[in-house]
Amino acid sequence: MLNLRTGRPIHLKNQSKLPPKINEGEEDLPGLCRKNVWTFHWAIGSPAVLLLSGVGPPKHLKKFDIPIVVALKDVGRQMKDDPCISLMADSRPLNCPADTPQVAGISEDLKFIIEAGVLPISANSALFPVAAKLAYPESKGRLKLNSVDLRENPTVKFNYLSKEEDLKQCVEMGELLQRVVNSQAVTAFFGAEHKKDVLVGSEDLPGLCKKNVRTFYHYHDGCSVGSVIDSDYRVYRLWSKRIAGR
Structure with a gap:
């Protein structure tokens, strides 16, 4: 084995960790x-x-x-997908270059992951969505075949927020998003005209979760x-x- 940078051989200290050799006559x-x-x-x-x-x-x-x-x-x-909801950090289209969504924060318990980006809506204007996903959901869905043709996509239903605990966590996630959107850092970014009326009341969060839940493209447990x-x-x-x- 060679070091790709120096071109010199690498001497392994523990040779027992090497994969077993295929000896002639034992296994082809x-x-x-x-x-x-x-x-x-x-x-x-x-x-x-x-x-x-x-x-x-x-x-x-x-x-x-x-x-x-x-x-x-x-x-x-037992199909699962991490549910995601998003809020607009500001409802006014602004002249700003587009930027792909990036992870902006992770909660201490690793339960919520927040991302933000700049979403273009025309040649000279953009919106600013802030989204969060719930990791480790309890709700389960199912995958079914539509035909025996491998080229035809199966049907998948994830049953987002069908478990009460997931809906409860989604409400917490919405409250966290609102604190982020209303933070000093975001307000400083948008300036004095930053609109706070894009936020919703806590009593509306369960409805917001059910209506706006979407995928975070993290399917698992098939x-x-x-x-x-x-x-x-x-x-x-x-x-x-x-x-x-x-």
Whole structure:
């Protein structure tokens, strides 16, 4: 092994950590590959590929006449996505260059992540949305096939805020967003004409959450550890198959 910067050999202190060599006569490469198949289809593609391969809830597979290879009822049945809501930091379009959304803050308990950006609405004007997402939601959804054609997208329903605890957390998230939008730093950025009437009352926050919840593009748990794959990412009862994106 070479150091790519210096071109000199790297001497490893613990040689036992190197991957085992394939000795002649013990195991060939095709056999090794068949015993260690990894797929990288991520949270939506992974359960879809398993279902199309005959791994999943028998009732759903029979609907498409897919032969059952392994009956695993939780494939695609614990889908989650981190719900997100946003507020406008100012309701007036201003002349400002566009800027992509960036993480602006993370709560101490890592529960809320705030991002902000500059959203262009014309050649010389932009709006300033501030958004936050809820990490680790409890609400679960489901992924279903629409056909046996891999090129056709499956149907996914995330059931955002269907759990009361998620709605409660979303209200807290909305209150946090309002404090951010009304902070001295944001007020100083927009100047004396900064409008505070874009904010809503605390009694309106549950309705705001339900009406304006959207995706943060952080889908996960299409193939959950413990019900579909083990801690080594191996599909239960199909041990040569591993799921990298779940």
